[in-house]
Amino acid sequence: MREPDPGEIDAAARGDRGAFERLVRRYQPEVWRLALHIVRDGRLAEDVAQEAFLRVYRFLPRFKGDSTFSTWLYSITRNCAIDVLKRSGRQAEIVDRLRNRPGPSAIDPGVRMDIKEAIWELTLELREPLVLIDMFEMTYGEVARILGVPVGTVKSRVFRARNRLIDALGSEPREVQGED
Amino acid sequence: MRIERDVCGSVRMDLSARIDGESAFLDDSAIEAHLASCGACRSFEGSLHKLRRAMRIREADVVPDLTDRILAALPPGGERPIPLGTHFRTAGLAAAASFILLWGATWIGGQRPADSASAAAIVGQVRGAARSVSSYTATFEIVERNWSAALPMRRFVASVALSAPENFHLRVEDVSPSVAGYIRQEYDLRAGPRRWRARLPAICAPAAPPRCRPSSPSSLSRNGRQPFDGTAFVPTDVVLPLETLSSTSDLRLLGTRTIGGREAVGVRVSLGTATPLLHSLDPFGIWRPFHPQDEVDLWLDPESWFPLRFEVRAARGPERELWAARAGVVDRPGEMILKAAVVGGIGEGVPGQQPPRRADASTSGGFREEGFDSLEQGPAYVARLEPYRAGSTSTGDRVVTYSSGLAWLKVTRSRLQPMGVDDFLQSEELRVGSRFLYYRPATVDRPRQVDVYGDRSQLRFESNLPREQLVRIALSSPVHGTRARPARGGAVRRTTLNRLQEQGIVKIPGWMPDGYGSSGAFIVDGPGPRASVVLRYRRAEFDSSTAGIVITQSFQDVLPPTSEEPVVVPVGEVLARWSLERGELAFVDDGIYVSIMVPSFDLAAATAIARGLL
Numbered sequence: 131m132r133e134p135d136p137g138e139i140d141a142a143a144r145g146d147r148g149a150f151e152r153l154v155r156r157y158q159p160e161v162w163r164l165a166l167h168i169v170r171d172g173r174l175a176e177d178v179a180q181e182a183f184l185r186v187y188r189f190l191p192r193f194k195g196d197s198t199f200s201t202w203l204y205s206i207t208r209n210c211a212i213d214v215l216k217r218s219g220r221q222a223e224i225v226d227r228l229r230n231r232p233g234p235s236a237i238d239p240g241v242r243m244d245i246k247e248a249i250w251e252l253t254l255e256l257r258e259p260l261v262l263i264d265m266f267e268m269t270y271g272e273v274a275r276i277l278g279v280p281v282g283t284v285k286s287r288v289f290r291a292r293n294r295l296i297d298a299l300g301s302e303p304r305e306v307q308g309e310d
Numbered sequence: 311m312r313i314e315r316d317v318c319g320s321v322r323m324d325l326s327a328r329i330d331g332e333s334a335f336l337d338d339s340a341i342e343a344h345l346a347s348c349g350a351c352r353s354f355e356g357s358l359h360k361l362r363r364a365m366r367i368r369e370a371d372v373v374p375d376l377t378d379r380i381l382a383a384l385p386p387g388g389e390r391p392i393p394l395g396t397h398f399r400t401a402g403l404a405a406a407a408s409f410i411l412l413w414g415a416t417w418i419g420g421q422r423p424a425d426s427a428s429a430a431a432i433v434g435q436v437r438g439a440a441r442s443v444s445s446y447t448a449t450f451e452i453v454e455r456n457w458s459a460a461l462p463m464r465r466f467v468a469s470v471a472l473s474a475p476e477n478f479h480l481r482v483e484d485v486s487p488s489v490a491g492y493i494r495q496e497y498d499l500r501a502g503p504r505r506w507r508a509r510l511p512a513i514c515a516p517a518a519p520p521r522c523r524p525s526s527p528s529s530l531s532r533n534g535r536q537p538f539d540g541t542a543f544v545p546t547d548v549v550l551p552l553e554t555l556s557s558t559s560d561l562r563l564l565g566t567r568t569i570g571g572r573e574a575v576g577v578r579v580s581l582g583t584a585t586p587l588l589h590s591l592d593p594f595g596i597w598r599p600f601h602p603q604d605e606v607d608l609w610l611d612p613e614s615w616f617p618l619r620f621e622v623r624a625a626r627g628p629e630r631e632l633w634a635a636r637a638g639v640v641d642r643p644g645e646m647i648l649k650a651a652v653v654g655g656i657g658e659g660v661p662g663q664q665p666p667r668r669a670d671a672s673t674s675g676g677f678r679e680e681g682f683d684s685l686e687q688g689p690a691y692v693a694r695l696e697p698y699r700a701g702s703t704s705t706g707d708r709v710v711t712y713s714s715g716l717a718w719l720k721v722t723r724s725r726l727q728p729m730g731v732d733d734f735l736q737s738e739e740l741r742v743g744s745r746f747l748y749y750r751p752a753t754v755d756r757p758r759q760v761d762v763y764g765d766r767s768q769l770r771f772e773s774n775l776p777r778e779q780l781v782r783i784a785l786s787s788p789v790h791g792t793r794a795r796p797a798r799g800g801a802v803r804r805t806t807l808n809r810l811q812e813q814g815i816v817k818i819p820g821w822m823p824d825g826y827g828s829s830g831a832f833i834v835d836g837p838g839p840r841a842s843v844v845l846r847y848r849r850a851e852f853d854s855s856t857a858g859i860v861i862t863q864s865f866q867d868v869l870p871p872t873s874e875e876p877v878v879v880p881v882g883e884v885l886a887r888w889s890l891e892r893g894e895l896a897f898v899d900d901g902i903y904v905s906i907m908v909p910s911f912d913l914a915a916a917t918a919i920a921r922g923l924l
Contacts (some may be wrong), residue, residue, distance in 0.1 A: 135431040147384075154380050159373040176376055181382045246366050263330055264365045267694060272333050289326040296357045299364075 257293035329690035459515035527670030556851035561824025676704030691786035738829035745791035820922035855909025866903035
């Protein structure tokens with residue numbers, strides 16, 4: 131994600147709606163994608179994206195630049211996603227996932243899966259860092275900051291996520307045809 | 311058995327980190343040693359790469375546009391007042407101009423140094439804009455002065471059309487006044503991904519009267535070209551000044567002004583830095599010569615970052631006067647000697663099609679399109695560029711390329727060969743753990759490059775992405791990166807500045823021009839007992855010179871003879887010899903011969919470097 135120029139952030143922080151709108155237009159797709167991979171529901175992801183930007187608008191004057199803007203934005207998005215999941219009544223599922231207890235739709239190693247399905251079947255603890263690394267191309271350091279864990283933990287979780295995906299997808303991950 | 315499983319688990323976790331480019335604390339030699347004896351882990355490494363590719367080529371999400379919904383949910387009340395009670399304009403000024411006001415950059419006419427944060431923001435904005443450019447058309451009016459006493463002003467009209475990444479058309483019409491002996495220097499350059507064709511300009515000497523002859527051949531073409539092969543010049547910098555503004559060194563902010571009814575942001579750089587910009591509108595070199603220290607004012611649209619206008623002004627000083635006398639140009643200090651300005655606006659468009667015609671001279675690049683191979687192990691990280699073209703060269707090298715807008719990446723895999731001496735001397739050796747990479751900044755003639763050497767093959771990464779991203783891409787490749795040896799074997803050896811300082815036998819410069827850093831230190835064996843120490847300094851992203859700044863030292867108490875008329879320059883208590891043609895300052899101090907070659911023929915810089923050596 132390209133970082134915005136400092137003047138844009140400053141203008142938005144001072145209440146320039148035009149500047150804030152430009153931030154929203156630029157980053158809203160990425161925020162929605164990240165939210166989707168956490169909450170696994172398109173409608174909920176929309177709620178997360180809206181909530182995330184409202185928090186950005188509220189707290190932007192306090193953004194001091196001690197992290198990149200994207201790291202800060204992703205952290206807010208993640209927190210909002212967890213909040214939305216809780217509000218939607220999936221708290222028990224979150225707890226199960228975080229404790230690595232597979233839910234009803236456990237991965238059946240005998241079934242070859244679509245990769246997106248396989249990613250969504252991962253626990254949240256493993257899915258988050260994998261998505262941030264592979265789809266948002268963040269560094270381990272940035273992900274560690276977002277998740278509030280050591281870099282070594284990020285390394286371990288990404289490895290475990292990939293290990294599970296390789297097992298779930300078999301020896302030949304089936305590639306979905308992308309857009310040209 | 312249990313111990314073996316733990317080792318495999320540890321290695322596999324390291325492999326997972328390695329494909330993410332997180333190699334700083336990995337022991338590559340231990341990993342490679344384990345892989346050499348463990349087929350299961352080798353298979354796992356292959357699965358990692360396949361998984362990475364599969365995640366990248368996954369089905370695209372249909373992203374809803376939530377902007378209106380988000381904005382509607384904001385608290386009412388409009389703009390909040392700025393804490394000091396003042397308001398700044400939000401209409402009519404684009405984001406870049408706004409931040410320039412906030413950061414307090416100088417207005418036109420001021421000479422304050424650039425605010426580093428604003429300069430860095432402009433560089434970042436230009437880079438970021440590269441991915442969003444898909445097509446471009448514009449017409450430039452060019453006015454050039456003092457090419458010849460008989461033709462003191464020439465005018466050209468240049469039409470540029472581009473469809474990213476490799477379709478372009480540059481047509482230049484010469485609308486200069488008619489003068490006896492002068493043949494209008496016009497040309498037409500068209501390129502597509504697989505072929506290009508050019509109608510060449512006449513060749514003219516700026517004598518009085520001008521002496522011109524039609525070029526021979528009058529047209530050239532090339533078929534079967536590799537992607538991004540550099541044989542056809544794509545005028546990227548006139549669309550977005552990616553290389554001209556690739557770093558903040560040598561960049562001064564001018565402020566904002568209105569050009570053609572549009573707000574524009576101005577920056578000033580030296581001509582050496584702006585070489586890619588000028589070259590993009592003058593690939594055949596029909597313009598008059600300029601001194602590398604001449605200044606270029608570049609005015610950019612702060613929304614798109616397209617250049618709207620640029621001007622070249624003659625630098626001041628006795629060195630430039632000396633150069634001008636030898637180049638045969640008569641310029642007043644500070645005079646505007648070239649101006650290029652957009653006329654009629656910038657728009658979206660694609661190069662027009664023209665029926666193919668046979669050129670006077672044709673060559674073939676011999677590239678065979680083959681498409682991407684799903685089993686191919688390329689770099690795991692490609693900076694979110696999309697697969698573009700892939701195939702094989704006539705020598706059997708495998709080429710894969712990626713692009714997004716104007717940003718591109720090319721990866722060439724070839725059989726392992728010793729590194730050429732020139733590449734060896736011009737490369738900065740980067741060491742990451744036990745891996746070695748060889749980096750060269752972009753020049754006018756070639757893009758940024760990183761070479762990685764394996765056991766049986768080597769990879770060359772070329773791109774207009776910034777150095778940091780290109781290095782990260784190279785680190786995510788499956789080739790380990792062994793130390794390279796030059797083709798000449800032991801005649802040239804790489805050393806380090808630290809080692810040389812410890813030995814105390816050569817002088818290390820205490821000053822370098824802004825933006826230059828050490829790219830290598832070498833010991834070159836000479837005849838008899840004569841060995842030279844060569845120190846090289848390059849700019850990190852783009853260097854107008856292939857060689858950069860080169861400082862050579864050897865035990866020798868006389869200067870080598872020269873056929874040039876010597877120009878003697880005092881440097882401290884030492885008298886040095888300045889060669890204008892080579893851009894070299896040479897002297898002997900305390901039994902050590904020192905040669906300082908500077909690419910911009912900048913005597914002031916060479917003298918400052920020399921003072922730092924005494």
